[in-house]
Amino acid sequence: xxxxxxxxxxxxxxxLLAGPxxxxxxxxxxxKWRSPAVPWAVAAAAIALVAFLRQPKRPPD
Amino acid sequence: MxxxxxxxxxxxxxxxxxxxxxxxxxxxxxxxQRSAAASAPQGRLAARPTPELIDEATGAAMHLTxxxxxxxxxxxxxxxxxxxxxxxxxGDVDLTLRAEGDSCVVWRRGEHVRVGxxxxxxxxxxxxxxxxxxxxxxxxxxxxxxxxxxxxxxxTLSPATRRSVLGVSVAVIDLLIGVLKGEPPPPHxxxxxxxxxxxxxxxxxxxxxxxxxxxxxxxxxxxAWKDYEECINSFSWYNPMREVCAFEWVLRVESAWFKFLxxxxxxxxxx
Numbered sequence: 308x309x310x311x312x313x314x315x316x317x318x319x320x321x322x323l324l325a326g327p328x329x330x331x332x333x334x335x336x337x338x339k340w341r342s343p344a345v346p347w348a349v350a351a352a353a354i355a356l357v358a359f360l361r362q363p364k365r366p367p368d
Numbered sequence: 369m370x371x372x373x374x375x376x377x378x379x380x381x382x383x384x385x386x387x388x389x390x391x392x393x394x395x396x397x398x399x400x401q402r403s404a405a406a407s408a409p410q411g412r413l414a415a416r417p418t419p420e421l422i423d424e425a426t427g428a429a430m431h432l433t434x435x436x437x438x439x440x441x442x443x444x445x446x447x448x449x450x451x452x453x454x455x456x457x458x459g460d461v462d463l464t465l466r467a468e469g470d471s472c473v474v475w476r477r478g479e480h481v482r483v484g485x486x487x488x489x490x491x492x493x494x495x496x497x498x499x500x501x502x503x504x505x506x507x508x509x510x511x512x513x514x515x516x517x518x519x520x521x522x523x524t525l526s527p528a529t530r531r532s533v534l535g536v537s538v539a540v541i542d543l544l545i546g547v548l549k550g551e552p553p554p555p556h557x558x559x560x561x562x563x564x565x566x567x568x569x570x571x572x573x574x575x576x577x578x579x580x581x582x583x584x585x586x587x588x589x590x591x592a593w594k595d596y597e598e599c600i601n602s603f604s605w606y607n608p609m610r611e612v613c614a615f616e617w618v619l620r621v622e623s624a625w626f627k628f629l630x631x632x633x634x635x636x637x638x639x
Contacts, residue, residue, distance in 0.1 A: 326625030327618055330589040343582040346628065 317361060321354030328353060421534050425526040430534040442537050449517045453541060463541060467514035474544070483548060485509055505548050515545055581631035588624040592617055 308316075329349040333341055421430045428446035435441055437456070444451040454462040463474040473484040482491040485508050492501040509515060522542045529535040599613035 322625075322629065323622070326622045329625060330592070330621035333586060333589050334593045341586060343580070346582070346585065346625075 313361070314358075317358040318354055320361075321357040322350060324357065325350040325353035421529060421532055423525050423529040423535075425529070426521050426524050428521055428525070430529075430538070432534060442534065444534075444538065446517070446521045449514065449521060451518060451538075451541070453537065463544070465512075465514040465518050467517045470512055470514045472509065472512050472514050474548070483508060485512055502548075502550050506550050509545075509549055515549075518542070519545070581628050584631070585624050585628035588627075589621055592620040592624065595620075 325346070329346040332345060332349050336345065420432070422428070423430070426446055428444055428449075431443045433441045433443070435454070439457060440455040442451075442453040442455075448467050450464075450466040452462075452464045456462075459476075460478070461474070461476045463472075465472040471486060473482075473489075475482055476494060479494050480491060481494045481497075482489055483505050484490070488508050490501065490504040490508050492498075492505075519542060522538050525535060525538065530539065596613055596617040599616070600610045603609045603613070
């Protein structure tokens, strides 16, 4: 799998997971903290998490 | 058939199908969205057609009803102004504007159109509107306080109302009146109507006059959560139908999420 494909997969899976997570976050957060930055932050975190979990494992030395 | 005749026919047809689409959506809303609309009334009403609407700017009350005959009726009541449009299933249209003793009537039966005001009327064919008929129509309609009030009210409608289906119906009526009064039809009418429809169906976006993408998403998410709570509370703890509630919630929030992403990132699509 090329690097571009891997990045695209990470982004797509991250966005897919970010939907329910962002929705739950919004519901849990108090009203004053519900800003447009919340869903984007959740999306970024989800993509980063997916990228972290999907990174190839290095063989043990 | 000259250009004015084409515009008159288009107006009458436009009067027919826009509220028809609205009532169809109102009469048969998607199942999972019914309770959301009840619990979060502002959630999707900006985007969905609504049978009742009160304009914030003018205070005009608009109402859409379906008659026993299958006809659709749009009623508008504003200060010293009453407008009623009845759209019959066969495409016939009745339009009445009343204000302070002034009453204007436009009705279409098949290919025949009649325009009247305070006892005077002019009839003509919808496909054969000529200058002679236009002169007579303008003679009949000139000085109408009902039309003047209607157009003044229409020009001050709030942007949110203009984007609603009832608002578009008002715009179509205004266009029809404009054509009957001999005003040149604006060349961007079709594009504007399509743009309005696209906006209404795809929600508004950041920078628009309606709720932002985030507000729409937030209201949808909060409404979905309330529905989810109601759903799981309606079943016992051991009932597997609770999983269906969760599945429905996931589908709704995913749908709202990708709608939010599309609204935020691809504004040219909805514009």
